[in-house]
Amino acid sequence: MKGKKGQLVIAGLFIVFISLLAACAEDDEGGDGGSGGGSVTLYSPETPDLTNELAAKFQEIHGIPVNVDYAGTNVLVNQMIAEQGNPQADVWYGGGGILPFEAAIERDIITQYIPEAAEDWEVTENGIKMKHHDGYYVGTEIFVLGFAYNTELVSEEEAPKTWEDLLDPKWEDKIQFPNPAASGTSTLMVLSYMMQHGEEAGWEYFQQLTDYANSIPDSGSSPTTGVAMGEAEIAIGFDFMAYELKENGEAVDFIIPDETPVLVNPAALVKDGPNPEGGQLFMDFMLSDEAQEILASWNHIPINPEIESQTPISLETIQEHAIDLDIDWVNENYDRIRNEWNEKIQ
Template structure:
């Protein structure tokens, strides 16, 4: 097994899932302020302030201008599809994990680029797919999908521990989850449940879950924010959303449910973008120690083992919860299931 796994077996998720730290950029013009990096258009659905901070740090280290364009995952995918004949973006980072990236491969909107530091990674490491087999994306962090709860409204003992627990009548009108038509976080939730339950039972589950909800916001972070404000007792989202809010003094905590998606959140070069060399340098930066430290400071689980996250989660504590994801099924059904949500769930 390659050096990645020798690190992985001894480093918890807080240490990440990568075999080495970042070095010099492997391609592109300039670096460390030398040369003309130019304008890099950066598409991301992740936390706007964090993404802006990543762009500012890149500019500080490498020059150029990073133009952050924020929108929900599916909105960005639709935008890249609309721009396919005249691409406007250079880099797409984040989308609630690998599923929207896998679905985008055959759409011709993302190109192939594997940074030097990821060349030795196996495609699948310790059961987690960390890069695309044809180099269409690489992971930059690890996400865990689960439940945020308001600790003033819900005790740890009574908080839901499984996905079926969400259907308990006591949560009627007290749950929020995001809209799969707009959010990659919610699309991951829907597809993972469909894979486990089958479609008939899956649609029945989500109709019941929708009946439990008091709101279904478009933003993947919306449910966690609602929990922090006391507008919901339970919100479905990623681990870092809860821990970031908790660090700010919000009365929230996080449950890793039984059998839930645990996967990398990737970055890709946009196919045919106006500044591919600048885009590659930005991807190199996201995997560098400087870029990874910003992610860690925002309570994301970094993929670089030289960077320590602030999250309390570890590989040992969550790996038993991981559910297998059928990537071939995702590629065949991603758009269909997402579109059927609009007609099946009222």
């Protein structure tokens, strides 16, 4: 009997051991009610504190941890290209608007997925492209390109109201804007102007604008920070950059030009990511009330009109300012225009 008891104990331990192995395997493979389980890896160039807050809220709701990998848009795109065949990310969120996402489709690093909340959206609404027509990305918030100004140095009345106003001699040596060869924010500025006025007029415009600038940093947000520090009176950048500084007590405000790029900042599912179900769940989450409220709290314009914007700008108020963006032209000329910047602008 003693031998049999020993055998029973060993058999029992073996069953427990097999059960533990099965449980571990289920965790590794994403056994969480079909939600993808495991963890979700998010690539994002957006403010780390913002993306970490989104990640924490997602984990609170779904019980799935999110690993946030932060870097600049171009760095992340190059990383996803290098990882083709063995992708490490599940979701890519943010990049200064739709342009890098459009280019990513050609590079085959993102795949099709549209959350249920966005299925009935029109592809383009009031001049703003809300999602990709074949479902490769979906907008999560709205960005407006315009002018930040230092309220201690410039009054609202005298601040520029159009892109042509920036060429007034009174702004000479008082403007900052990002380097289009490095910044997606500034590339958008250049391409949108050339779409409206032609390349010849565009190069002439930006040569004069460059002559008026006292600094052209690589970072998209640096000019707005420069305005807050009094290093410049006017900066070109996105709306939320100015409103974040204003909320922190800086002497900065924002002007929406009469005609300007207004575009969504998207999220996309990474092609062949390790946790596609979890990635889809995170994409769904980005359009939820909880995520949209977080974006609004960071002075981003929520794409959900039911969530109140924390800035003076909402989806309804900026639609009349939006210019049509010829996405096909952008895709064909994006790299060429960026490369020609350093050749043509002295």
